[in-house]
Amino acid sequence: MKIICRCQDVTEEEIIAALRQGATTIDEIRRLVRAGMGSCQGRTCRRLVSQIISRELKTPGSEIYPPTFRPPNRPVSFSLINAELDGHNDNEDDGGKK
Amino acid sequence: MKTRFDAIIIGGGILGVSTAYELAKAGMKNVCVLEKHYLASGSTGRCGGGFRQQWSTEANTRLAMDSVARLESIEEELGYKTEFFQGGYLILAHTEEEEKQFAANVEMQRRLGLNVEIVDPEEAGKIVPFLNKDLIRKATWCPKDGHINPFLLTQAYANAARRLGAEIHLWTNVTGIMKKSNTFFIMTENGDNYETPLLFNCAGGYSRTIGDMLNVEIPVDPYRHEILVTEPVERLWDPMVISFSVGLYARQEMSGGVVMGMGDPNEPVGTYVGSSMHFMYEMSKRFTKLFPKLDKLRIVRQWAGLYEMTADAQPILGPIDQIDSFIQACGFSGHGLMLAPAVSQLLAEMTVHGKSSEVIDSLNVKRLYELKDVVKEKSVV
């Protein structure tokens, strides 16, 4: 069993199972089995997912429908955003509640 | 490739696939869904996943109650896990006016047989910990509302529809439609032409465009609606919380992230679904107002989808007078996921078995042309 998405604990088998159900894009894999939905937002696993799609569906990587990139770039806390809105963005770190 | 079908459905969102399934189940042999991208690529795949029965109009309440009854056994029927979960909905009243409106809603909902009650702030705080109780006067609580994973529900219906012989053609963008005698001729970007005597408009935010192709007005306007999710944290609460005054809804996913969204009255009509900084700021202010102790939660992702609004915030269902056999299932005004199970079933029974339905009739598009006796749904975020 090979883990492809470490943030969300998704295995290669799960991704292949989603492809068997008709998925053809990175976004569908993300939605169906959550690969790429973790806190790194797919930075680590996107490439691997893309390679699996390419291999399983026998399409060149360049023909896979590109995924959507969604903000923010890094997790950011409400307190940090609110502090910025209040105009003093130095009073909090974005350490967050994990 | 087959291009002639007994029924064609435009749109591979929840309405399209559930309608395909119900038609096939009702005995229709040749059914096909045409979807321009992939399944659930429209509003369905971007939605909050909530289902609630607490509405202000009777039609919405009835459809939602029938849908929930159906969802309770859907995993078994479709043979697929959907993360169906009845964690309840808590709706907050902040003003005297809301208190009055909610009391009227609850009276109507109870008359229809819904298990719903009015609770005081103390109790509301127990149902949803961390809530700033000082801001609320009362709340309504229905423990049988809940949420479901929209992609999994779509996939569940799609797989089941295919098992019954329905086809789903992805990456098939409908660009023109013509009706000659009793046949619809459907043109697509791929160059394939389809033919059918029965056509369903399940195109979500693009339903007006589909109507335009046949020269009829389908009064549905798309508006962007933004939403975000935080990093996973330990279990906070089970229900969906809604506040119309503060203007937000929030719930915690099974996986721990808190999903929240809000309506923005300044949003213009359009199909743009990019994300905005304005939303991130505004959502942050509103959420921490209602949940001051949760300000350390970190946003991990934001996105947007289309609300498909009608003038009374209720869907457009059933046939239209101008064109025979052109059936509408659109204009769900931000609550189509939760109405789909009942609506698709009623529409299939109507088209295959000729069974009439009072609710479907009451939601005919005619009401929106005349704009008389129109009662607006008030419980929309």
Ligand SMILES: Cc1cc2nc3c(=O)[nH]c(=O)nc-3n(C[C@H](O)[C@H](O)[C@H](O)COP(=O)(O)OP(=O)(O)OC[C@H]3O[C@@H](n4cnc5c(N)ncnc54)[C@H](O)[C@@H]3O)c2cc1C
């Ligand atoms: C942020 C957000 C949160 C929401 N939260 C909830 C919620 O909690 N509960 C709830 O019940 N509802 C919610 N909704 C509303 C819900 O998402 C919609 O009402 C529902 O998904 C509508 O389903 P649909 O199948 O009609 O439309 P869609 O899912 O939009 O499907 C229409 C499909 O038609 C396709 N299409 C369009 N034009 C063409 C064409 N010319 N040719 C071929 N295909 C075409 C599109 O690609 C699309 O896939 C929310 C919506 C948003 C945006």
Ligand code: FES
């Ligand atoms: S490894 Fe997949 S989201 Fe981080």
